[in-house]
Amino acid sequence: MFSLIVSTLLLCSVEVLPSSGPTGHLLPFGNHRRPSVVVDEFTKESIPRPSDFYEKYVKPSKAALFRGAITDTRAFNLWTDSYIREKFGDNEVRLEGKKEKKHLPPVGEKYIGRDNLRHFVDNYHKEDSNVYIVSDLPRPMYNDVGVLPSVGACGEMGRKIVEVDIWWSGGGSSSIIHKDAFNQINCLVNGTKYWKLIEYKYEGNLYKHVEAQEGYGGFSDVNPSRVDLIKFPKVKDIEWSNVTVNAGDCLYLPKSYYHQVESAGDNNLAVSLLISRFDGRDSLDFSDCTDETDYKTPKTLDKFGVQLVWKGTGTMVMGRVDLEDGYRKEFLELTEDAEQRNTQLDFETFAETFEDEDVMLTGDIKTGFKIMDKNNDGYLTRSEVQSLTLQDLQSISDELEPYEPSNSYDFEYSIISFDMVWKLINRLKKEVKVLSSNRWEKAYIREGGTIDKARELFENLAKGKEDIFTHELLPIDMWNAMDKWVKYWAPQYSGLPERPTKKALGIIDDDEDYYVHEYDEL
Structure with missing residues (x-):
């Protein structure tokens, strides 16, 4: 059983220039051909019952758009910055950087990749802000969230909500082309989102990135802002849908349906319900659905038995299995x-x-x-x-x-990787004879880390001294100081082929001959 790593979405602006070559070459995705796959739309009055929604959309993996579906919910009507800050400010959330796979996650009030909502609200509109919440929705916020009646009015789908996520930024972001593991109901509370949808049958045309651990999720190696149709020629055959989602709307995105999203508005907030895949199921249980069931009014999320619940502090549950x-x-x-x-x-x-x-x-x-x-x-x-x-x-x-x-308070020991820190220490050993705590803290923070972890590591290296005489700092001292970076080493954040060991680094406890090691990277 492996944790499903849920892809993070984010934003950058692109200047569109004329291109030569195939139609759409070196232009944003979608310029290769006009959108042609129709996405059915519903209003609150025409919303399908759960059994019909399952048979016509979930079972055949067909996207659908629900206009104004959550306009009567507390989230839509109450979730201003000030309301969230006052009512939910102490709850913690997971942070991503705005340019996915190009930046380390930002540092919140205390931790890398994590913040409380109070601090986030106070900072996400700042000009130099790079923060984007991609997180489990804290449990105290469930009471304000409405569940689309086509899922939650009755029946088995409402009993199979796996995870609930919140996506929140100052707008202006653009995602990679990717797919998610579960069926998804993505409801927009604030802002506007522009979705480009691609059916799963076109996965072979998208040049899916090869990952060490393959799961239901995944992403394309195609750059959506500048599609190279010479390098990725099969993209030209992809038919796609273009969908604009406004505040109050909900989009049903089937499992493994590829998509690319751009977010607009200075407050762009969405709540996403991840629902079981129902693989191998020909039918679901709707025996509790009757003529007396209210098929129009969203029930609040706290009425449902969500599988993976994030209480707002502690270890998060984002990306775990059904x-x-x-x-x-x-x-x-x-x-x-x-x-x-x-x-x-x-x-x-x-x-x-x-x-x-x-x-x-x-x-x-x-x-x-x-x-x-x-x-x-x-x-x-x-x-x-x-x-x-x-x-x-x-x-x-x-x-x-x-x-x-990324679900842990110890995330920094993984993402500020062992090899990154090891090389930083060795560089400073060459640059200075005496390493002060101030010099070390500035260098470590420039790598993306926090002041707390910088001080922790310096104390481990200095062993009670105010400064470090770098010629006295041996590899065994560095190794012993970095025990947590070894324990929490993760391959996805490291340039090393495996978890570091003293043997591979050429470290021998009772010998000062440290010049041989197996890692060219270090």
Whole structure:
């Protein structure tokens, strides 16, 4: 089970210049041909019932637009900067930089890649601001959010909301071309969004980026602001949709549907509901839908059993797997396999499914197993897995989910990577004979880190001294000072091929011959 890394969207302005070559060459995506795929639109009066919405849109993976769907909700009518600051200011959110894959996440009031809403509201309109909230929606905000009746009025879809996210910036952003893992209802509270939609069947034309761990999500290597049709010739055959979403509207985006988004307005805020994929399902349960059901009024989100709930502080849950498909279904398969072999599923066999030694878990395997082992007999049965409640599954996820650095307060130890810090220390050793705390802090912060982590590392290196005499600073001293950078090392943020080791760095505890190491990068 691997955490689904949810792609972050962001913005830059592009000057459109004439191009030579194929139609649309070196111009923004969409200039290769006019949009031709129609997206059906609904009003509050014509909104489809959940069963019809599933059969006509969710099941066949067809996008749909709901005009004015949330104009009667508290979020649409109350969510001003001042209201959010006063009512939800202490809640924390995840931050991205505005230019995806080009910048480190900004530093919030205290942490890299994380801020509280009070501090965000006070700063996101500043001219030099690079902050963009791409985060789990804090649980205290659920009461203000309305759920589209085509999903939440009744039926199984409303019971399969996996995650709820908030997207908020000062506008002017533009995303990469990408796809998300789950079915999505994206409702715009403020601003305007311009969506370019591409059906999944065109994935082969989009030159999907090759990733070490393939999941349901993903992104294209095509630059949407300047499409090179010589390098990526198949793009010219893509048919697409052009959709403008205004404040109060909701867009249904099917699972794995590629899209590119531009955000306009000085306050652009959206809430996105991620709903199960329903892979392999021919039908869903709508038995609670009756003629007495209110099919027009959005219910508030707090009335629903969302799988992955972010309470507003602590470890976030963004990008985790569907608890039903990723945990209950998988564990049922394990117990059924044991039954077929006339054996019982004990802890040792269960733990073998997590045998990748270099994948750190959020919690503890034994604790996760004990949550499921209801009678404490040391074995896991099919009936025990079937009896797991939503709260059980949430607790299991807290233990067994692979550690995702960006969801943690310890994110900085990963994104300001071991190799980045190691090279910085070695550079300063060459530049100065005496390294002061002030010189070190300025250098570390220029790399994108925080003052707190800069001071922590200096204290580890200085060992109680005010300054560091750099000729006395040995690689073993650097290694010992950087233990957390080793522990939280993550391949996606590092230039190293594997987690650093003393052996690979040529560090020998009882020998001062440190000149041989395996990492040319360092």
